[in-house]
Amino acid sequence: MPALSELVDALDGIVHEPTQRHDDRVDLTVREVFEVREPGRVDFGGGELEDAELVPHDRTWRNDDDEYQWWGLDAGQYLIEYNERLDIDERAVLQVRDELRARGVFHPTLHVDTLSMVPLSVAAGGLQLKENARVSTLLADR
Template sequence: MTDDAATFLSGFVHEETQVDDGVVDLTLATVHRLDEGGAVDFGGDELAAAETTPIDTESRDGDDDYGWWNLDAGTYLVEHNERLDAENTTFSLQPRTELVERGATHPTLFVTELPALPLTVPEPGIALKENARISTLRSPIR
């Protein structure tokens, strides 16, 4: 089933590391701070996106190829590097255990594409490196 999931994805950071035995790990591309709340109505005429600001990464060492997001407690919007195009196939998207065990999480969803996700960060905060594997995409639900 892993091959099925991988065939619907593009934009892998390192496919050999991300694809394994029925699951695909998805990597962190961007983190946005929520500045203003959005709006959701019944019919969609008054639907409004939340206002966000991208957060820049910080280098821990001048020789680092990738930076870190040092996030304080709160809710952020995150996006993955990978793109899912599975119009008629539904996958389960969930936070990786490594993220949850550090107190951060995002919702588990059933998806045909990858939306921006709310990431909840605990009181002590969390450091996330660019391209960190934060989510798991599970094989199609049949």
């Protein structure tokens, strides 16, 4: 795993480094939440591979004076896109933050050298998720 300084140097688009940077990790923030509108296709050889049709999930204002909007996520599967971009030689471990897991929300743990959309699973009770919320963590070597 890369060192913390390598992770920070390899990330672009950090929203607020003092909040996102910790001794052994960097938190990542959500830029957009997508729903799958039409299915994609995956076949054996790749000749019939097609992307799914994605649509941004609706956002709402919670308060008139809010700077950011909220996604009201019902139980189900979504794809999230991060504000941050990563380009690093050595793979880092990406995991869901404890704050989401404690609310019945998770995504797979991945080994990444770039960031792409990640599937997000929301439990039966749903979740209110604010724009730029810290949702994932990139772990650094200690």
